[in-house]
Amino acid sequence: MTDAPHPLAIAEVRLTPVLVADPPLLNTQGVHQPYTPRLIIELVTEAGVTGLGETYGDTGYLDLARPLAAALTGRRVTDLNGLPALAAEVCGGSPAVTGDSPVATDADAVHAGGLRGARTAEKLRLSVLSGFEVACLDAWGKATGLPVHALLGGKVRDRVEYGGYLFYRWAGHPGGRGERDDWGAALDPAGVVAQAHRFADTYGFTSFKLKGGVFEPAHEVATIRALAAAFPGRPLRLDPNGAWSVATSLKVADELADLLEYLEDPAGGTARMAEVAAGTRLPLATNMCVTTFDEIAEAFRRRAVQVVLCDHHYWGGLRATRELAAVCRTFGVGLSMHSNTHLGISLAAMTQVAATVPDLHHACDTHYPWQTEDVLTERIAIRDGKVAVGDAPGLGVTLDRDRLAALHHRWLADDGGLRDRDDAAAMRHAQPDWTVPAVPRW
Amino acid sequence: MTDAPHPLAIAEVRLTPVLVADPPLLNTQGVHQPYTPRLIIELVTEAGVTGLGETYGDTGYLDLARPLAAALTGRRVTDLNGLPALAAEVCGGSPAVTGDSPVATDADAVHAGGLRGARTAEKLRLSVLSGFEVACLDAWGKATGLPVHALLGGKVRDRVEYGGYLFYRWAGHPGGRGERDDWGAALDPAGVVAQAHRFADTYGFTSFKLKGGVFEPAHEVATIRALAAAFPGRPLRLDPNGAWSVATSLKVADELADLLEYLEDPAGGTARMAEVAAGTRLPLATNMCVTTFDEIAEAFRRRAVQVVLCDHHYWGGLRATRELAAVCRTFGVGLSMHSNTHLGISLAAMTQVAATVPDLHHACDTHYPWQTEDVLTERIAIRDGKVAVGDAPGLGVTLDRDRLAALHHRWLADDGGLRDRDDAAAMRHAQPDWTVPAVPRW
Numbered sequence: 001m002t003d004a005p006h007p008l009a010i011a012e013v014r015l016t017p018v019l020v021a022d023p024p025l026l027n028t029q030g031v032h033q034p035y036t037p038r039l040i041i042e043l044v045t046e047a048g049v050t051g052l053g054e055t056y057g058d059t060g061y062l063d064l065a066r067p068l069a070a071a072l073t074g075r076r077v078t079d080l081n082g083l084p085a086l087a088a089e090v091c092g093g094s095p096a097v098t099g100d101s102p103v104a105t106d107a108d109a110v111h112a113g114g115l116r117g118a119r120t121a122e123k124l125r126l127s128v129l130s131g132f133e134v135a136c137l138d139a140w141g142k143a144t145g146l147p148v149h150a151l152l153g154g155k156v157r158d159r160v161e162y163g164g165y166l167f168y169r170w171a172g173h174p175g176g177r178g179e180r181d182d183w184g185a186a187l188d189p190a191g192v193v194a195q196a197h198r199f200a201d202t203y204g205f206t207s208f209k210l211k212g213g214v215f216e217p218a219h220e221v222a223t224i225r226a227l228a229a230a231f232p233g234r235p236l237r238l239d240p241n242g243a244w245s246v247a248t249s250l251k252v253a254d255e256l257a258d259l260l261e262y263l264e265d266p267a268g269g270t271a272r273m274a275e276v277a278a279g280t281r282l283p284l285a286t287n288m289c290v291t292t293f294d295e296i297a298e299a300f301r302r303r304a305v306q307v308v309l310c311d312h313h314y315w316g317g318l319r320a321t322r323e324l325a326a327v328c329r330t331f332g333v334g335l336s337m338h339s340n341t342h343l344g345i346s347l348a349a350m351t352q353v354a355a356t357v358p359d360l361h362h363a364c365d366t367h368y369p370w371q372t373e374d375v376l377t378e379r380i381a382i383r384d385g386k387v388a389v390g391d392a393p394g395l396g397v398t399l400d401r402d403r404l405a406a407l408h409h410r411w412l413a414d415d416g417g418l419r420d421r422d423d424a425a426a427m428r429h430a431q432p433d434w435t436v437p438a439v440p441r442w
Numbered sequence: 443m444t445d446a447p448h449p450l451a452i453a454e455v456r457l458t459p460v461l462v463a464d465p466p467l468l469n470t471q472g473v474h475q476p477y478t479p480r481l482i483i484e485l486v487t488e489a490g491v492t493g494l495g496e497t498y499g500d501t502g503y504l505d506l507a508r509p510l511a512a513a514l515t516g517r518r519v520t521d522l523n524g525l526p527a528l529a530a531e532v533c534g535g536s537p538a539v540t541g542d543s544p545v546a547t548d549a550d551a552v553h554a555g556g557l558r559g560a561r562t563a564e565k566l567r568l569s570v571l572s573g574f575e576v577a578c579l580d581a582w583g584k585a586t587g588l589p590v591h592a593l594l595g596g597k598v599r600d601r602v603e604y605g606g607y608l609f610y611r612w613a614g615h616p617g618g619r620g621e622r623d624d625w626g627a628a629l630d631p632a633g634v635v636a637q638a639h640r641f642a643d644t645y646g647f648t649s650f651k652l653k654g655g656v657f658e659p660a661h662e663v664a665t666i667r668a669l670a671a672a673f674p675g676r677p678l679r680l681d682p683n684g685a686w687s688v689a690t691s692l693k694v695a696d697e698l699a700d701l702l703e704y705l706e707d708p709a710g711g712t713a714r715m716a717e718v719a720a721g722t723r724l725p726l727a728t729n730m731c732v733t734t735f736d737e738i739a740e741a742f743r744r745r746a747v748q749v750v751l752c753d754h755h756y757w758g759g760l761r762a763t764r765e766l767a768a769v770c771r772t773f774g775v776g777l778s779m780h781s782n783t784h785l786g787i788s789l790a791a792m793t794q795v796a797a798t799v800p801d802l803h804h805a806c807d808t809h810y811p812w813q814t815e816d817v818l819t820e821r822i823a824i825r826d827g828k829v830a831v832g833d834a835p836g837l838g839v840t841l842d843r844d845r846l847a848a849l850h851h852r853w854l855a856d857d858g859g860l861r862d863r864d865d866a867a868a869m870r871h872a873q874p875d876w877t878v879p880a881v882p883r884w
Contacts (some may be wrong), residue, residue, distance in 0.1 A: 078588060079596040079797050144586050146520060153761060154521040293772045301743065319595060326765035327772050330735045356523050 007047035008076045008143060010130040013132075014042040017057045018407035019418055021373050022341055025357025027115060028082030028213030028243040029436050030427030034178025035418045036341045037411065039065060040375055040404060043135040045077060052399055054345035055313050057411075058420045061309030064091040064128040072158035079142075080319060115241050116314060116340070117291035126316035133317035134349045134395070137378050141394035147351040148395055152318060155355035159317040159386035163235070163363035164205030165339065165370070166192055166227075168214045174429035181372065183272075188219075189226035196227055199369065204384040205374050206234055207261070207363045213240030215442050217252050219311040228259040235261035235363065246275045246442035250442035253280035261362065262307055265289065274304035285309055287338035293324070300331050305364065309338035313346070320355040323349040337364035341421075344368070344376040347398045351380075355389040358369065373402045449489035450518045450585060455511035455574075456484040459499045463621040463815050464783055467609035469557060470655030470685040471878050472475055472869030476620025477860045478783045479853065481507060482846060484816055485577040487519060489648050491582025494841055496787035497573030497755050498584055499853075500862045506570040519578040519585075522761060529567040531680045551745065557683050558782070559733035568574050568734075568758035575759035576791045576837070583836035589697035590794040590837055594760060597797035601828035605677070605805035606647030606867050607812070608634050608669075610656045616871035621815065623884040630661075631668035638669055641811065645825040647804045648676055649703070655682030659756065666750060670701040679695040684710030690729035695722035704749050707731065710881050716746035723798035729780035735766070742773050748803065751780035755788070759793040767799045779806035783863075785819040786810070789829065793822075797831040817846045839842065 003010070021034035044050050055061065063168075067090045075082075105204045139150045149155040153236040171185040172178070188196045192210065199205050208227060220238060228238055238256065242265045249266035251275065256263070265421030267276055270289045277284050281304035289306050290299045299305055308328055312321045328335045335357065337350060345366045354360055363385065377398045380387060390396040416426060427434040447453070460475035478775030486492050497503065504874045509532040517524075562677045578626035579590045592598040613627040614620070628637045634652065641647050650669060656664040662680060669678055683706045686694065695718065698705070704725040709718055710732045724881060725748035732750050732784050734757070741747055750770055752762045770777045777799065779792060796802055805827065819840045831839040859867060869876040 076596070077594070081598050081800065085598070085800070150518070150520040153523040154518070155522050156527070243475040270674040293768075296772050297774065321764060323768035325736075327769050332737050332739065358523065358527070440649050 001119070003037045004379070005046040006076055006363065008074055008078055008140065010043055010072050010077060010252070011045045011046045012044040013042070013072055015069055016040045016042070016063055016404055017062055017407050017411045017412040017419070018033050018216050018375065018404065019414060020341070020343060020371060020407060023181055023183065023210065023370050024170040024173045026169055026214045027211050028241045028441060029115065030423035030425070030434060031430070032341070032423060033169070033418055033421060033426040034173045034408065035414070036421050037419050038341075038343055039131060040345065041065070041069075041131045041135045043077070043139055044401070045133065045139050045143060047143060049136040049143045050144065051137070052345050052395060052397065053131035053135030053138065054339075054343055054349070056127055060124065060420075061128050062141045064125060065131070067091055068128060068132060071419070072132060073210070077140045080133055080136060080317075081215065082243050083129045083133060084126070084316065086130045088122075091125050091128070092121070092370045095239075105409070116311070117288040118295065119340070120292065123292055123314055123350040125316045126320070128146070130313050130315070131319040133319065134312075137318060138394035140365070145393050147317070147391050147393060148349070149170045149355045149389060152322060152353060154358045155389050156356055157389065159334040159388050160351045160354040161363040161386050162205065162366045163207040163385070164196055164199035164203065164381060165365055165367055166195055168211070170191065173426075176431065190369060191221045192223050193226050193230045195270075196231065197345065197410070200231070203369060203382040204386070206385050207235065207236070209237040209239060209264070209365060211241075211244035212238045213441065217224050217244065217248055218389055221252060221255050224256055224259055237261055237264055239263055239264035242439055243437070243441040245442065246272050248442050253282045264309070270295070270299045270302060270304045273299070274302035277304055283334070285336065287311060290298050290317075296327060298309060300333060305333065307334035307336055309336050309365065311340070312349060312353060313340070319351060321353045322357065324358060329359050332360055335359060336362035339365040339367050341367045341371065343371060344380045344397055345395065347380050350385045351389055352395060373403070373407065375407060376400055417439070447488040448518055449487060450520055450747035450757070451488045452485055452514050452517055452519060452583065453488045454486040455514055456486070457504070457507055457511055458484070458503055458846055458850050459853045459861070460817065460846065461852040461856055462813060462849060463503065463745070464784060465623055465812050466612040466615045466620075466654045467612055467653065467812065469653050469865060470612040470883060471557065471716060472867070472876060473612070473872070474783070474861055475863060475868040476615045477852065478809045478863050479861050480783070480785055481573060482787065483507070483511075483518070483573045483577045484507040485508035485514070485574065485581055485839070487581050489585060490580050491585045491586065493519065493579070493586070494839065495575070495577030496785055496791070498569055498782075501873065502566065503570050503864075509533055509550055510570060510574060514574060517660060519582045521864050522575055522578060522596045522759075525571045526568070527540065527764060531563075531569045532630035533567050533570070534563070536647060540552045546562045546814070548646055551589070557728040557730070558719060558753070560737065562734065563612045565734055565756055569756045569764070572755050572757070572759040573738075574816060576754075576787070579760060580715065585837050586686040586802070589835060590760070590791070592733050594764060594795060594798045597831050598800050599797055599831065602796040603805040603828050604631070604647065604652050604824060605679070606638055606641035606645065606648040607807055607809055608637055608641070608650050608652045610653070615868075619871065621814070626637035631665045634665050635668050635672045638673065641675070646828075648680070648827050650676065651681060651706070651807060652678040653683075654680045655883070659686065659809045663694060663697050665699055665766035665851050666701055671878065679703055679706055679727070681706035681758060683707055684881055685879070685883040687884065688714050690882065690884050691718040692721045699724050711742045712737070712744060712746045715741070719746055725749055725776070727778065729753060733757075738769060742775060743813060747775065749778055751778050751807065753780040753782070754791060754795060755782070763795045765800065767787060768800060771801045775803060776803055778804035780806040781809050783809045783813065785813060786816045786822045786839055787837065789822050790839045793831055815845070815849065817849060880883045
């Protein structure tokens with residue numbers, strides 16, 4: 001082995017966990033913590049090109065990322081098909097997320113998996129390796145002068161549309177924790193409509209998703225009605241994260257059938273979703289009952305979902321996202337994109353892959369406007385509700401090392417349990433007896 | 443537009459139809475003609491890099507290839523996701539294959555589509571664009587020093603296994619047409635076993651597929667039994683190209699259940715295949731009832747097939763093959779690879795993509811050993827039944843211009859109707875009253 005290292009071989013991988021400011025956004029489990037963990041991945045090739053990736057930053061993910069990073073050294077950034085087997089080999093022993101069962105059942109999907117469906121050891125590995133896959137693609141693109149979308153077969157559109165992601169929220173975190181913002185509270189229809197107007201004015205969003213499951217369904221139905229009145233004809237969605245019974249889901253579906261583009265995860269699990277789907281003409285979308293390739297066959301056979309909301313983080317990367325798109329296209333199921341709290345690296349990755357999928361018929365979700373902090377030298381612009389798909393090499397974004405260092409220092413300094421996202425714990429700062437509600441909640 | 447052209451932009455596309463010697467191999471429609479048409483594609487980038495592709499060369503394919511070649515000029519070799527839409531735009535008007543209905547039904551699938559299932563305008567376009575896709579990948583790989591498998595995410599194996607493809611055959615073409623070879627006739631069990639021994643000795647094949655549908659089923663069953671006796675424990679397959687009724691299929695399946703790895707297309711169409719599959723524990727494979735993404739949902743729902751034999755030519759290319767692999771993996775359906783008469787460029791392409799698919803659990807098909815002529819400077823070696831997956835840039839093969847010119851001159855000189863493959867016409871040289879048998883034939 002006297003050959004010089006290949007220029008596309010990985011010489012070094014740097015992992016930097018950060019804590020990012022997050023507003024007090026409400027969901028059925030509780031409220032966002034003042035800061036949320038993310039992991040920033042830098043992967044340096046033998047030729048000195050650096051690729052960037054981003055994924056979940058909770059402790060369990062970091063525990064998997066470290067051995068995977070070590071195992072990547074010496075491999076080439078093009079060697080992506082082998083990543084799942086490598087991850088299984090080096091991270092396979094431990095489900096690794098403390099306190100979660102490695103395989104969730106229908107009944108505990110909401111509890112164990114947070115808001116992202118069943119939690120399995122494989123899905124956790126995929127959530128980690130996807131960050132490395134993105135970093136590999138970024139490095140490969142930079143090394144060859146090609147945008148990531150070209151490495152995925154080329155863009156089929158020049159702009160990717162995102163929807164305005166509306167939340168019931170407080171004006172600030174309990175006890176004055178975290179960073180302040182000037183959005184104010186949004187706890188009723190008028191507050192949410194005001195939020196939507198500001199989103200539309202600032203970013204040009206023309207479709208809106210409301211995170212539901214927070215208040216009793218009648219309140220959330222009233223909020224959708226208010227949005228429909230304020231934005232007539234615009235695509236609207238409601239996502240209670242599986243908090244409803246089948247009967248409640250059907251009642252809401254009936255009430256909102258003419259106003260919603262789709263209803264997202266009204267009830268938890270494939271069986272309940274199939275029952276709801278059979279009783280309404282409203283399409284059902286999901287990022288909870290179909291979140292892995294293993295869950296597809298049954299859900300599609302039972303016609304439980306009409307739109308899969310893909311998240312490249314836990315589906316296993318940008319190439320897996322394209323494979324999911326092929327599966328959905330083959331079975332006549334729609335595809336759009338899910339979002340958790342994320343920074344600009346992930347938004348760039350989402351945009352690059354979304355640009356390559358011909359059958360993307362709905363605006364994608366993104367939390368990005370809620371993240372006032374980022375690790376990039378320049379924030380990604382959303383105009384007319386869309387992100388431009390650039391042709392700069394790789395992801396087309398540049399890391400700001402000072403900002404990265406500042407957010408990492410916040411992570412280093414944390415001793416308040418913020419290194420693991422826990423929306424229920426955050427809620428207990430306001431309601432000390434709060435526990436994650438049993439489902440169905442209504 | 444004063445920018446210099448991008449180095450990966452396509453400056454020129456050359457299309458060279460050829461006629462390639464083909465032995466008198468028998469199938470249910472007739473016999474291979476003495477020469478078969480193929481299309482060789484050369485695509486030259488602005489930087490002067492040439493990419494090679496190969497696909498079907500019948501007149502109808504050439505009629506689609508010419509406008510597509512013209513439309514490709516100026517586009518980049520990385521711009522692959524847009525190819526289907528481009529092909530639909532520039533070739534969309536005409537189904538273009540004379541004498542075939544653009545959409546075949548179950549009943550005429552064998553007639554109209556030859557031996558490759560339903561024939562649709564879209565499938566014809568895909569069969570043409572796949573040749574261009576391969577040429578783009580070859581050029582892109584050569585331009586960046588990467589093998590094609592790296593552009594597909596990297597190989598997961600260093601050698602791809604192929605099976606010995608056995609045929610009932612005559613010693614020579616009727617009337618002394620075509621090229622001669624020294625294989626002799628193989629029309630009974632002993633002849634086919636001798637053929638298999640020579641294949642095993644020469645290429646190291648350890649699994650065998652017999653093209654059936656030629657003789658009455660009892661004769662073909664006897665041939666499989668003779669192969670099983672001569673090669674105990676080796677994977678064997680039988681493919682009558684949909685020539686049998688459901689009852690005959692079930693009878694043969696029962697007789698050969700312990701000897702076959704799988705039974706390929708015993709009966710025509712999804713409905714009949716589903717009926718056969720329900721009545722046997724033998725897995726059914728297909729390259730006839732599932733040949734497009736549109737055919738998957740129903741076939742999988744009815745559990746009509748257990749193994750899809752992919753052919754990158756008509757599925758739409760190497761990237762579509764990977765998408766098909768993802769669909770099959772998701773639904774627990776096996777994947778292997780189909781072959782029609784092809785040359786070394788296609789064998790290289792098949793090998794590159796097969797190397798990237800983790801879930802490839804059967805030896806692939808290839809006609810290549812029957813093709814004594816090629817357009818490469820060096821034939822691709824099959825050793826131990828396997829083709830090595832090289833790391834040379836692109837496909838790793840080199841065009842021999844003299845050989846290409848010679849085979850093209852044969853095509854130019856043809857006035858005997860060989861520019862369109864027609865196994866029934868070839869059969870009429872031996873049996874003047876031959877027509878394609880109605881199905882089910884037995």
